[in-house]
Amino acid sequence: MVADFVKICKLFFYIQKSNVKTAFFNTGDAVVNILMMTINNLSFVFMWWVIFHNKGSINGWTFSEMALLFAVSNNAFATYALFARGIQNIPEYIANGSLDNYLVTPRSSLFMISVSESTFANWGDYLTGFIMFFLSGYVSWSCFFLMLFVSFMGFILLYALRLIVSCFAFFASDTQRLGDNMFMAFLTFGMQPASIFTGWYKILFLTIIPAGFLSLIPVRILTDFHLSDLGLMMGYCFLLLFIAIRFFYFGLKRYTSGNRFGVR
Template identity: 30%
Template structure:
């Protein structure tokens, strides 16, 4: 059993590797996309410097905590789209009947689907997050926690996207709903949770996964708490298991489009 799992993971990592290598055929475009993504993200540092010049803290966050929040948001977003980019465009595959080519491969269907594409500009997001950590709040302990939460956050984001995308097995226009919730998750993740109260805070911690992807990890990195760390890890396993279950339940309803399409 363990050998089979290792083989599947090895195949998935190879798929990601070859996706990146394919994008690197045009090195100028590849490096330009990464560089401009870093610069695009860096533009927001000026905005926060101005805000903190006016006020010492925002929602209980200082400049250091906000940069840590932005760094983690960028890195989790980046890693999720480097490894699992297709999870964010799953509705298109379902609605257009393009899952056929994945069903006939001798690989795990779910892993084959979500690792079949890579967003190379997301490498810039991942690097930007690490740069922010190193510049504004570096410590060895915080770096290790940052790397751990980047992995858990990427897994949660991909699982959430997979969960929403799988609704397209049942509902025709579920893609619009899924896109709206994913955009909301990304937008809220760049603001301190201290500015949200009542229904908005409930939404971020109980409906959208922002709390477990960004807010709790940031609090753990600032003031370590083993209980919060355990909750984050448990939530990661739970949402991944739920998303996997929903995907395979929906796959039973999938109707082929009879497209002649081959995957290498």
């Protein structure tokens, strides 16, 4: 068990090293990609800065809380996009039969699918995340490490949700863009000031569309730490991950290999 885990870790680092090497095959291109992504993210931040600058605060949230939200969500998304983005291609792999390639490897098929794609430009998300953390005004070592931890929990949440929507492809055809849109809808929910959701909206925000675990709870942990919030977040994220993995293997039982051929 431990030996398998060590082997997987070794393979993971080997793949990441190879991804970085591939990206730096053209150094200029790699740097430009990271910078473009950072500018892309900061332009979104600017939009919210203008809103907060005009309106002061929104239901108690100021730009500081928004900056913390950007720090957590950017770091969480960067981790997903760099190390586990392959799961978003599951519908495509199922449609063209290339899922077979991952099923016959001696390693865990889910692991191999997860690391099958990485977008190097998303290192720019980490850069944005750290810039936003330092702009938030909540700067201390304890807050920094806590931010890293909740970002990792955010990554687990994103990974689990994306895996669930990708697995719809086992049950219906042409679900690639449906999955993309559902995931985007979740991200959009999670990138808003959580203070706008009160009453019934808040219940919806923490249950049916659990974006509150990407915005409301992490920001509350960072600004007003309570162990119960941290426990709630960890419990929810790991539960969702467990459900997502079970759902993947349940769907996999329905998969009957590919038989597509193509001519041009």
